[in-house]
Amino acid sequence: MAEQLDLVIITGMSGAGKTVAMQSFEDLGYFCVDNMPPALLPKFWQLIRDTGSITKIALVIDLRSQAFYDQINEMLAGLENTAFVTSRILFLDATDDALVSRYKETRRAHPLAPEGRLMDGIQKERALLQELRNRAQVVINTTDLSPRQLREKLFHTFKSSDHPTFHVEVMSFGFKYGVPIDADIVMDVRFLPNPYYVAAYKPLTGLDQAVYDYVMDNPQASSFYDKFYGLLAEIMPQYQQEGKASVTVAIGCTGGQHRSVAFAERLGKALAQDFPVDITHRDINKRKATVNRS
Known part of the structure; x- marks a missing residue:
């Protein structure tokens, strides 16, 4: 395929705003995929290359387990050796207090502590994601951002001149x-x-x-x-x-x-x-x- 693929990997702490980010990238003209298992990515890339019509992709990746985290690292290593993909990692973060407050509002269980203490899940996730956070090109702390402010920040950071957002x-x-x-x-x-x-x-x-x-x-x-x-x-x-x-x-x-x-x-x-x-x-x-x- 002649055109370069612009890939943004959206990841970060659960509750830090990945859903808002995905919606924002859809409005920016990206083809968005939520929670695709890394093992399926090779077939996905081949499908994208065969179509030839998609040039901007945003993948939302959540951390579900240690095995899933290992697959993510393998995927990122593979992308670094792929000439037709230009990739960036967007990492969304927030303080523990903010994440606890958001989980309390939604009454959802943390994916890494479905039956345990919420803070245990947050701390486990933060430790597992530290290396991925260090590799991210863009890190946004959403602690003090409203959904609208996060959206504006993403537009400012990722908007391309060929795609109007309004x-x-x-x-x-x-x-x-x-x-x-x-x-x-x-x-x-x-x-x-x-x-x-x-x-x-x-x-x-x-x-x-x-x-x-x-x-x-x-x-x-x-x-x-x-x-x-x-x-x-x-x-x-x-x-x-x-x-x-x-x-x-x-x-x-x-x-x-x-x-x-x-x-x-x-x-x-x-x-x-x-x-x-x-x-x-x-x-x-x-x-x-x-x-x-x-």
Whole structure:
């Protein structure tokens, strides 16, 4: 395979934030695998090389036993002799007090002390992982980090310039088909004149220039658009700072073919000047016969 594989091994103390880390790496565009037995790695590498489409991988590895730890060391030694893989170890740590508090909150048993004292499991794990911690290129202490702060730290450390970590989804829809349940912001444009009642525009959609102009040339639409876009332009960076991976803005009209489509098109193209944007029209091809549209 021509392209180099970027491999990040996520490991560390149980309860130190590996689940948050894996979710963060998924948003960074990594192919993530949780708790793969090291013995399966040779077949996994071969599968990755055969596909040729995966270049960023994050493996989450927990310490389950001394035998498992020995396999991890063998795996790492093998990677050092593999030319097509560039590997980094991310080790997540936290103080004993913090780990105890987190285990108490979740009421989970420690994997190395399923029936014993929690501190015994933590101390045993810390001793077994010491060599792996010493080999890690990146060590993050999560004692005083919230999940959002850990996510931001990982983004700052591992983000590549070719993969944006925040994007905007702009969607048009028809209220008669239901409000999208995944929308973060919903706006109703049914107050605008409806092209459906213009015979020439009825079979068209907001993607047709004549319908788009009919909707957006209206003074009400122009004024409303300026205010709504100004609001979104102000709050999107704040969503980004809060660590959201995406924000979905849903624009609705009655049937989702005319007004909402035109409005979503203009809004999406404007937001695309500052953010990665996907524009979708959920109901543009749906037509329902109605008895009374008055």
